[in-house]
Amino acid sequence: MMQRMSRTTFAAAAALMLGFGPAVAGPAEDELVVNDEITITTVAPAAAHLEGHLDTVYSGWLFRTEDSRAMQKDDFENPMFIYVERGLEAWDMADGSEGKSCADCHGSIEEGMKGVRAKMPKVNAGGALWSMEDYINSCRTERMGAEAWKWNSGEMKDMTSAISLQSRGMPVDVAIDGPAAEFWQRGKDMYYTRYGQLELSCANCHEDNYGNNIRADHLSQGQTNGFPLYRLKDGAAVSIHQRFVGCVRDSRAETFAAGSQEFRELELYVASRGLGLQIEGVAVRP
Amino acid sequence: MANDVKPRVKVPKKASAGEVVTIKCLITHPMESGQRKDKDGNLIPRSIINRLTCDLGDQNVIDITLEPAVSTNPYFEFTAKVDASGEFKFTWYDDDGSVYEDVKAIEVA
Numbered sequence: 221m222m223q224r225m226s227r228t229t230f231a232a233a234a235a236l237m238l239g240f241g242p243a244v245a246g247p248a249e250d251e252l253v254v255n256d257e258i259t260i261t262t263v264a265p266a267a268a269h270l271e272g273h274l275d276t277v278y279s280g281w282l283f284r285t286e287d288s289r290a291m292q293k294d295d296f297e298n299p300m301f302i303y304v305e306r307g308l309e310a311w312d313m314a315d316g317s318e319g320k321s322c323a324d325c326h327g328s329i330e331e332g333m334k335g336v337r338a339k340m341p342k343v344n345a346g347g348a349l350w351s352m353e354d355y356i357n358s359c360r361t362e363r364m365g366a367e368a369w370k371w372n373s374g375e376m377k378d379m380t381s382a383i384s385l386q387s388r389g390m391p392v393d394v395a396i397d398g399p400a401a402e403f404w405q406r407g408k409d410m411y412y413t414r415y416g417q418l419e420l421s422c423a424n425c426h427e428d429n430y431g432n433n434i435r436a437d438h439l440s441q442g443q444t445n446g447f448p449l450y451r452l453k454d455g456a457a458v459s460i461h462q463r464f465v466g467c468v469r470d471s472r473a474e475t476f477a478a479g480s481q482e483f484r485e486l487e488l489y490v491a492s493r494g495l496g497l498q499i500e501g502v503a504v505r506p
Numbered sequence: 507m508a509n510d511v512k513p514r515v516k517v518p519k520k521a522s523a524g525e526v527v528t529i530k531c532l533i534t535h536p537m538e539s540g541q542r543k544d545k546d547g548n549l550i551p552r553s554i555i556n557r558l559t560c561d562l563g564d565q566n567v568i569d570i571t572l573e574p575a576v577s578t579n580p581y582f583e584f585t586a587k588v589d590a591s592g593e594f595k596f597t598w599y600d601d602d603g604s605v606y607e608d609v610k611a612i613e614v615a
Contacts, residue, residue: 296516296530302579305512455578 246431247282248289252500255295258389264496269396273427277496280440283431284506288452291504300381300450300502303457307382310375316366322379325363329386337387338499339394341488349403349484352380353459371479377457380448381502388501392445394491407489410482416473422490425467442467443494444487446503453506460487511535515596517610521588525614529560529567532581533598533606539574555580557599563592590614 252260262279270277281289291297311329314321326332341351350358356379357368369376396404411422425434426442433439447460461478464486468475476482516530533555540552554574560567567586586594591614598606 296514296532297581299579302534306510 247278248284248286250282250286250289252279252281252289252293254293254388260389260500261391261496261498267492267495270493273423274441274493277443277494278430278441279497279500280443280446280505281500281503283438283440284504288504288506292500298450298502298504300448300457300504303378303381303448303450304385304502306374307378307380310378311382316360316364318363318365320364322359325359329382333383333386335387335390335393337384337501338390338392341484341491342395343399343403347399349400349481349488351461351479351484351487352383353479354484356380356383372459372462377448377459380459381457384448384499385501387499390499392491392494392497392499394488394495396488396492400488403485404488404492406482407485407487410486411489414471415468416471418471420471422467422486441493442490443497444490445494445497446500446505449500449503449505451505457502460490511600511604511606513596513598513606513608515594515608515610517594517612519611520613520615523589523614524587526585526587527612528583528585529594530581530583531558531560531596531608532579533558534579535598535600537572537574537576537578537580541574553601555598555600557597558582559597560584560586561595561597562586562588567594588612588614 247263250262252262254260260279262282264277266274266277281292291299295301308329311322314324322329323332337352341349341354344350344355353369353371353376356376360366361368369379394400414421414424422442425439430439430441444460444463447463448457450456451458459478461480461483464483465475465478511534513533514531518527521527535555536553537555538550538553540549540554542550544550552574554576555572557572558568558570558580560569568582568584570582572580592612594610594612596608596610600606
């Protein structure tokens with residue numbers, strides 16, 4: 221114990237002496253303006269339920285390098301727009317035995333899906349907590365007579381990307397009271413539970429140590445307002461649950477599956493930690 | 507052979523005479539390197555965009571040779587000096603013989 225403490229102290233002193241600059245410090249001071257038009261809030265006072273845990277919430281965008289941040293400032297450079305374009309095409313395309321497209325019921329995606337992403341995940345009419353993927357698949361199987369898409373399939377990500385874009389710049393607006401309260405509480409319990417051989421909870425990294433580096437990774441608060449997003453490391457779009465799987469796996473635990481009830485509840489709780497931030501539509505992260 | 511190939515170009519609509527404008531172009535393409543093997547151990551044949559050219563009127567702006575190490579959805583950004591209104595013509599050449607084109611007009615005031 222003594223040895224560990226002295227090593228930590230030494231590392232802190234060394235960091236001071238070497239003058240580690242913004243590269244390893246907390247969130248960057250930068251403003252997210254997309255296409256020189258849309259200003260997106262990336263810093264906000266934390267929601268009331270986070271009292272004693274966080275004072276301020278920061279978008280993950282602020283923890284990235286200047287180059288990565290720039291990619292999200294211009295839709296042409298944002299690789300997510302390849303997914304968005306495919307999703308927009310799929311919106312108008314009839315599929316399944318009923319010969320219907322999304323547009324046949326919902327009209328234009330711009331109007332029909334405005335604000336939808338900001339409220340996800342949400343308790344449906346039957347009292348179950350659903351993510352956007354669940355709503356999409358419910359439409360496909362019940363209204364269109366089409367096959368459900370796999371949670372992390374290309375088709376699903378195209379569609380969630382196109383739908384998420386319609387809420388860009390809108391505040392995160394998940395309901396955590398009423399019928400959502402019990403799901404939210406379970407999600408919160410999960411957030412503070414240590415998992416895996418490394419015995420890490422979400423909070424250990426994303427609440428206690430955001431701004432610090434865990435090896436080469438610059439830890440953010442783990443906000444989900446940018447999802448689905450393009451991960452440069454994967455060279456592909458990543459869903460919220462996919463990222464959860466990655467994090468839990470990195471704690472050397474057996475992970476829950478994408479689309480599992482546990483991850484829906486965690487998704488709700490983590491989304492509520494981003495209350496005050498805005499939907500980034502489709503973000504870019506390293 | 508490659509499916510879902512779609513070029514995209516971003517050029518300013520207007521510029522002043524002699525201005526240096528930034529041009530961005532992207533094409534969705536798998537850029538299969540020819541080095542990978544499928545699960546049976548057979549080589550997956552190379553299928554890449556091997557050349558990209560950009561011309562302004564009858565003048566060449568850039569002529570790029572792409573190699574197999576260039577990754578999926580190749581993106582290029584470069585600049586060009588424009589003296590008069592005209593059309594930028596972009597041409598991508600695929601290994602399979604396909605040629606993809608896009609044209610963007612620019613107005614010089």
